[in-house]
Amino acid sequence: MPDSFSADEKVLLSPYVTNVDRPIYALGNLPEEVVAVLFAYYSRSTESLRRNLLKLIRDQEVDLDRRLQWIEQDSGALAEAKEKARQFHEKWVVGYGHSSVAEHAVVHLALEEVSILATKIIEDNRLASYTEKSTRYVIFDPRSYYTPARLQESSCREIYERTVTALLSCYHTLMEETIAAVQARWPRQEGKTEAAYKAACRAKSCDILRYLLPAATQTNLGLTINGRALEYMISKLLSHPLEEIQGIGQAVKEEAQKIVPTLIKYAAPSPYRMETEQVMREMAQEFSGTTSPQEDRTVRLVAAPEDAEKRLVAAILYSYGSSSYAQLTDRVSLLSPQERERVIDEYLKGRGPHDPPLRALEDLVYSFEILVDFGAFRDIQRHRMATQHLQEFTADHGYVVPPEVAELGLETHFEASMEQAREAYGMIRRKHPLEAAYVLPLAYRRRVLFTWNLREMFHFVQLRSARQGHASYRSVAQEVYRELERVHPLLARYMRVDLEEYPLGRL
Ligand SMILES: Cc1cc2nc3c(=O)[nH]c(=O)nc-3n(C[C@H](O)[C@H](O)[C@H](O)COP(=O)(O)OP(=O)(O)OC[C@H]3O[C@@H](n4cnc5c(N)ncnc54)[C@H](O)[C@@H]3O)c2cc1C
Incomplete structure (x- = not known):
């Protein structure tokens, strides 16, 4: 439910948040590590970020007073620098399109009382960092829901x-x-x-x-994003057909403008995006036929690279020699299966428990169609090194009943x-x-097409098949592994997967 603060509390909070009475606000004047802790609380807390910040201030867990004095002393001196920065950004970022400069400005935003449906639309923006209220550790408030x-x-x-x-x-x-x-x-x-x-x-x-x-x-979502990605995100949100999303886009713009006024000043709905979306909906009706009958299969591999082992060996060796790619692929195609296996083995066998595999695995790209309950989709979607195509959330694919x-x-x-x-x-x-x-x-199923490179698949399968995960997405990660094992058994051998069933879950 909406948080309300006393006059004293508002005074305490005001230097650190861009408003004290609306559910979407940006953070400022806080040490970066404190910001990370405050967002991490979302995972385990029923409280708002502002309420948790108040506790930190009152318990004097962080010495914000000295920091604030320092900021106040310097604010006069910095006022001129801020004005010059605005002029610079107007000229270079906005005027000449030198947009990458905007990546150096970062905004932290708290988005509270947003629907779970909305969080997934916001998180469809990959170039950002998120922390969301956990459905495992927090009991949701039954009075807190959105009505369009x-x-x-x-x-x-x-x-x-x-x-x-x-x-x-x-x-x-x-x-x-x-x-x-x-x-x-x-x-x-x-x-x-x-x-x-x-x-x-x-x-x-x-x-x-x-x-x-x-x-x-309704849930809470922490967002950290750079100015360039934020401008794009706001434009996408403002162009979305749902009113809640448009409202979030507007509120994010207003609050973020208090932190990076010039960089997102011109973020606006995109006519291209809105008109194309409308036309594509009509074309999909015309060309893509009716919804297929309910399927039971959760994970289906729909595209895998040809000659995967040869391509991987060429990608591995490329950076360590001086042959052209054409010469190298000719040479690799003459290698025996044992020789290829030796290269792959040497490349992957020395990985420590926290080492991701090296970059050559990114040359192999796989697409999976996944039909899962919305709860599991909510978790899987958070893996950003992917191209995700989401179909609308409907009742057409039925629901799952957990055992x-x-x-x-x-x-x-x-x-x-x-x-x-x-x-x-x-x-x-x-x-x-x-x-x-x-x-x-969240029991209802949603169909999504994920395209992952093999390096991200290694990460996804290892993290999401682990014992501590939810049974629903664990089974997806296990299926992804089994599909890889079916088509490319040599590569699957190096993937870390937990195939055990734990009927008692985490107990
Ligand atoms: C048991 C469990 C519980 C969880 N509980 C919660 C929860 O309560 N709340 C919650 O919000 N999330 C939760 N998560 C989700 C988790 O925190 C990750 O957001 C999610 O798994 C995506 O994985 P990833 O961050 O490793 O990155 P991916 O998006 O899969 O990216 C792959 C790798 O690329 C790198 N990378 C990607 N983007 C960045 C970036 N912006 N900056 C730096 N490196 C980057 C990282 O090395 C990352 O591991 C939970 C996950 C698990 C497994």
């Missing part, structure tokens, strides 16, 4: 509100019951402290119940919630095709 302005005036408003509140209240009322059922089903193991066991049971319950959260649920739902006897609530959402979605979609997605819970 277009629905406020619509006959669909009642069904929208009824469905979203029913989903959130089911999530909330089942929480205690689920924690108790998890504890009964998986008793504490020897060697685990009571506190760690309780935390693990709570996390597991949140992992199970997150499937019920509607996409309208724990049956195991803990939650099927009746779960299925009823999913059906209620499907029905509401169908009714709202007829009048408001874009806004209808907000009522869908």
Whole structure:
């Protein structure tokens, strides 16, 4: 729910945030490492960033006073420099298009009370850093959800509100019951402290119940972005057909202008983007046929490089010799499979536990079509070294039922919630095709095309198959590995993957 601050609190906060009464604000005058800590709190805290900052100030965990005195002393001297910088940027960045200069200016923004649906549209901008409220460690507030302005005036408003509140209240009322059922089903193991066991049971319950959260649920998102990427992001947000996204774009622009006034001054909706989007929707109707029937397959490899081993060997050797690429590929094609394997082995075998593989793996590019619950999509989308093509979030691909739902006897609530959402979605979609997605819970599936280079695939599979991950995206990472093993077994041999099933999750 919106945070409100007393007059004293506002005075304390004002030097560090660009406003004290709106949910989107930029940060300033804070040590960079404190900014990183404040954003990290989003992962585990129900509180706003400003509330956590107040605690830091009051507990005097950071000596902000001295920093502020220093900034105030210098602000007079810097006023002239700031004005000159503005003139420079107007001339070079805006006037002559020397945009890369804008990358040296960085903005930290807190985006609070944004819907989960909106976070995914914001994070579709790859050149930025994000930290989001965790669905595993934070129990979401059932009163905090978004209602699109277009629905406020619509006959669909009642069904929208009824469905979203029913989903959130089911999530909330089942929480205690689920924690108790998890504890009964998986008793504490020897060697685990009571506190760690309780935390693990709570996390597991949140992992199970997150499937019920509607996409309208409001969350918090920390964003760090450079001036050039920010200008592009604002333009994309302002051009988006959803009102919530346009509003976020406008608020981000207003707040960021207080930090980098010149660099994003001209960020505006893009007619090219908006008109093309409209035309492409019509063309897709005309050319791409109907939605395919529901598929059960989660991960499908749709494109893989030809002659992958030869290409990789050529890419590996290229930087260490002086042959042209054409000479090298001719030479590599004459090597025996054993010789090629030797090169690949020497290149990859010495990796320490925290070493990413070296760059040559980027020469191999794979595309995967992935059909997963929105909760898992929410996590997988965060991998930025990729090209992602998202289809709209609809009810057309059905929903998943996590195995724990049956195991803990939650099927009746779960299925009823999913059906209620499907029905509401169908009714709202007829009048408001874009806004209808907000009522869908995270259990509903979304189809996405990911194109990854092999280096990022190594990273993704290792991180997302690890035991501590959510079962839903762990299975995607395992499938990606199996697909690679099927087509390029030699390369898969060097990928680090955890193929174990952990019925007890993290307990
Ligand atoms: C168990 C678990 C829990 C998590 N919990 C949360 C959570 O509560 N909240 C949350 O927001 N996220 C959470 N995440 C997501 C996580 O923090 C990452 O954002 C996500 O996995 C993307 O991976 P990545 O950052 O390694 O980068 P990718 O985007 O996959 O990029 C690959 C690599 O490129 C480099 N790279 C990419 N972009 C940059 C950049 N801008 N600057 C420097 N290096 C870069 C890094 O080396 C990175 O590892 C969780 C992940 C796991 C596995």
